[in-house]
Amino acid sequence: MAYLHTANIISDFPPSHHHHTSAGPFVQHQITPYTNNGGTILGITGEDFVVLAGDTRHSEGYSINSRTEKKVHRLGKESSLVLATVGFGADALDVVETMKRAVEDYKFHHNKEMSPPAAAQLLMTILYSNRFFPKYAYCILVGIHAGKGVLYSYDVVGSYSKSGERRAAAGAASDLIVPFLDNQVELKNQYVPYAWEEEIPVQPLPMEKVRRLVKDAFTSATERHIQVGDGLQIITVAASGVGWGVSEEMYELKKD
Amino acid sequence: MADRYSFSLTTFSPSGKLVQIEYALAAVNQGVTSLGIKATNGIVLATEKKSTSSLINPSSLEKISLITPNIGMVYSGMGPDFRVLVDRARKVSHTNYKRIYNEYPPTRILVQDVARVMQEATQSGGVRPYGVSLLVAGWDEHTDTPALYQVDPSGSYFPWKATAIGKSATSAKTFLEKRYAEGLELEDAIHIALLTLKETLEGGELNGDTVEIGIVGTPADHLLGYEGVEGKKGPRFRKLSPQEIEDYLTNL
Amino acid sequence: MDPFSINGGACVAMVGKNCVAIACDLRLGKQTLTISNNYPKIFSYGDTYLGLTGLATDIETVSTDLRTKVNMYRLREERDIEPETFTNLVSSYLYQRRFGPFYVSPVVAGINNRTGEPFIAAFDCLGCTDYSKDFVVSGTSSNQLFGTCESLWEPGLEPEDLFETISQVLLNSMDRDALAGWGAHVYIITKDQVIKRLLKTRQD
Numbered sequence: 001m002a003y004l005h006t007a008n009i010i011s012d013f014p015p016s017h018h019h020h021t022s023a024g025p026f027v028q029h030q031i032t033p034y035t036n037n038g039g040t041i042l043g044i045t046g047e048d049f050v051v052l053a054g055d056t057r058h059s060e061g062y063s064i065n066s067r068t069e070k071k072v073h074r075l076g077k078e079s080s081l082v083l084a085t086v087g088f089g090a091d092a093l094d095v096v097e098t099m100k101r102a103v104e105d106y107k108f109h110h111n112k113e114m115s116p117p118a119a120a121q122l123l124m125t126i127l128y129s130n131r132f133f134p135k136y137a138y139c140i141l142v143g144i145h146a147g148k149g150v151l152y153s154y155d156v157v158g159s160y161s162k163s164g165e166r167r168a169a170a171g172a173a174s175d176l177i178v179p180f181l182d183n184q185v186e187l188k189n190q191y192v193p194y195a196w197e198e199e200i201p202v203q204p205l206p207m208e209k210v211r212r213l214v215k216d217a218f219t220s221a222t223e224r225h226i227q228v229g230d231g232l233q234i235i236t237v238a239a240s241g242v243g244w245g246v247s248e249e250m251y252e253l254k255k256d
Numbered sequence: 257m258a259d260r261y262s263f264s265l266t267t268f269s270p271s272g273k274l275v276q277i278e279y280a281l282a283a284v285n286q287g288v289t290s291l292g293i294k295a296t297n298g299i300v301l302a303t304e305k306k307s308t309s310s311l312i313n314p315s316s317l318e319k320i321s322l323i324t325p326n327i328g329m330v331y332s333g334m335g336p337d338f339r340v341l342v343d344r345a346r347k348v349s350h351t352n353y354k355r356i357y358n359e360y361p362p363t364r365i366l367v368q369d370v371a372r373v374m375q376e377a378t379q380s381g382g383v384r385p386y387g388v389s390l391l392v393a394g395w396d397e398h399t400d401t402p403a404l405y406q407v408d409p410s411g412s413y414f415p416w417k418a419t420a421i422g423k424s425a426t427s428a429k430t431f432l433e434k435r436y437a438e439g440l441e442l443e444d445a446i447h448i449a450l451l452t453l454k455e456t457l458e459g460g461e462l463n464g465d466t467v468e469i470g471i472v473g474t475p476a477d478h479l480l481g482y483e484g485v486e487g488k489k490g491p492r493f494r495k496l497s498p499q500e501i502e503d504y505l506t507n508l
Numbered sequence: 509m510d511p512f513s514i515n516g517g518a519c520v521a522m523v524g525k526n527c528v529a530i531a532c533d534l535r536l537g538k539q540t541l542t543i544s545n546n547y548p549k550i551f552s553y554g555d556t557y558l559g560l561t562g563l564a565t566d567i568e569t570v571s572t573d574l575r576t577k578v579n580m581y582r583l584r585e586e587r588d589i590e591p592e593t594f595t596n597l598v599s600s601y602l603y604q605r606r607f608g609p610f611y612v613s614p615v616v617a618g619i620n621n622r623t624g625e626p627f628i629a630a631f632d633c634l635g636c637t638d639y640s641k642d643f644v645v646s647g648t649s650s651n652q653l654f655g656t657c658e659s660l661w662e663p664g665l666e667p668e669d670l671f672e673t674i675s676q677v678l679l680n681s682m683d684r685d686a687l688a689g690w691g692a693h694v695y696i697i698t699k700d701q702v703i704k705r706l707l708k709t710r711q712d
Binding site: 173175176177178179180182183184188189190216217220221223224 | 651652654655656658659660675676679680681683684
């Protein structure tokens with residue numbers, strides 16, 4: 001790995017003036033603390049469920065490290081919380097691990113599951129605690145709260161909306177996916193035909209429609225973005241009675 | 257100097273003539289006759305190939321030339337001048353057209369470009385006009401029609417249904433006027449072309465070595481050098497082989 | 509500063525069933541400052557349409573240079589230029605400036621007058637042509653346009669459906685691009701008519 005190389009200053013001391021025109025005897029090497037590992041994540045809420053998805057390609061430059069690396073993680077066996085992270089793979093996984101430990105810790109201390117609003121606040125605290133050497137991880141956190149699907153999305157230093165969002169996308173192909181979501185989830189720029197400037201009212205989408213949108217968004221992104229593809233992991237968290245059910249679907253994406 | 261106006265530079269005479277051009281036309285009118293006939297589905301260009309010696313290899317003489325895959329050209333007058341014009345025509349068809357539009361020029365556009373070259377030789381210093389008249393035949397893909405033009409040393413050009421240039425142009429044209437009919441097909445046109453040559457025969461007999469024929473017809477896919485590429489069409493202009501000419505002659 | 513994104517702008521063209529559509533935004537900006545909300549980026553050359561995004565000064569130069577060239581072509585050939593031929597003209601013209609390029613990303617749309625075939629193409633600033641059977645995009649919103657086109661476009665759209673598709677694609681894409689928007693023009697081109705519509709859009 002490039003950033004592990006150190007300068008061999010011994011062999012270059014005293015400096016050979018035949019080869020060096022620079023003033024000092026020391027060669028300064030720079031390390032690169034971040035790598036962009038590509039990939040995209042996407043979450044959409046329904047009335048009493050939420051869907052969180054991410055592709056499974058893990059890349060570095062033009063190389064593919066893995067076609068099966070999952071980006072969407074449950075934060076506990078008994079928890080409705082699901083966290084998806086994208087950006088620098090190592091930081092992204094570290095954020096997930098930190099959250100998993102915190103969720104487990106919370107259960108030991110309080111003998112109950114951490115609520116999504118609490119987890120959302122905690123995630124912000126974790127991300128902001130690295131304010132001056134940020135974890136390069138864009139996060140989308142979802143869960144079931146009071147029988148409703150909730151979703152929070154973050155920038156790398158922890159900015160998020162407390163009231164949650166209807167949908168979010170992050171990562172390499174978010175530019176491609178977000179306007180599509182604006183149009184199909186928020187129904188932006190859609191008007192009632194022949195009614196003067198009457199917007200089509202936004203309603204919560206049924207689960208099948210949401211899954212369809214997620215798959216369409218990713219197949220489209222796969223078509224036009226080289227860092228997106230291989231496989232799609234779709235996790236659905238649905239409220240059922242006082243609890244919830246979590247299901248995972250794997251969907252094939254193009255591997256080129 | 258016997259003649260006050262025999263400068264190499266083309267200059268008006270007091271009577272308003274450019275005598276250098278008239279001399280060039282005189283050179284054309286001493287040249288071997290060439291003719292062209294436009295049919296509904298193509299064009300034929302024909303000329304006689306007269307060699308001064310039986311020792312000359314007839315296949316090395318070429319008087320009808322391909323300019324673009326769809327355009328061919330024949331001349332009457334001075335052979336070397338023709339070769340220069342063929343070179344220029346091939347060149348300008350690329351520089352003025354193909355390199356810009358990635359397609360070959362329509363016949364009229366090429367004719368105008370060649371005519372400009374010939375006109376410039378009547379107005380530039382230190383040069384003489386070209387001693388040839390040309391018949392240019394081509395197929396225009398955008399209208400799906402054939403086109404036949406004559407270009408003279410002055411740079412003037414005319415579209416024709418059928419015409420002849422050179423020594424026996426007048427009698428050949430009279431003959432063509434009698435034989436030409438509207439709605440003519442290429443096969444008939446080739447037949448008439450050979451009959452016209454026979455009528456105005458200047459020397460020797462007509463055979464595959466003494467007659468040269470170029471046709472514009474359906475795309476000659478066999479000349480493409482490859483097959484199986486969708487949408488690729490062969491050249492519409494091609495020369496007839498001595499054998500093909502012999503076959504036409506035997507059916508005359 | 510990247511010359512392609514100083515002034516901002518978006519353009520997209522699409523193929524439908526016996527029709528094509530081309531659309532652009534109307535913004536002209538100086539970085540984040542909007543200078544004008546009536547700066548169309550689509551130019552017509554007979555029945556062939558050209559969309560130009562990129563550096564505004566080069567949009568002016570390229571569109572007028574091509575106007576001269578197409579007018580000369582019309583006079584010489586005594587006919588309108590076909591979209592395919594125009595595409596080759598744009599390509600060779602841009603490549604002449606290989607080592608000092610115009611900072612524009614052109615898009616061509618039209619219907620071949622002889623064959624009736626819909627035709628679209630796009631170029632980079634050096635004239636490398638991107639022929640496409642579905643859609644082409646250009647401008648500062650190109651990522652957004654690619655995403656929406658890829659998800660909303662389908663083959664065989666009738667003119668009115670094509671209009672709806674290209675409009676939704678452009679509107680939703682430029683709403684996510686701070687450098688594009690402020691009104692839009694849409695052209696729906698069929699063999700025997702061209703409909704131009706002005707879209708009412710967000711003004712931010």
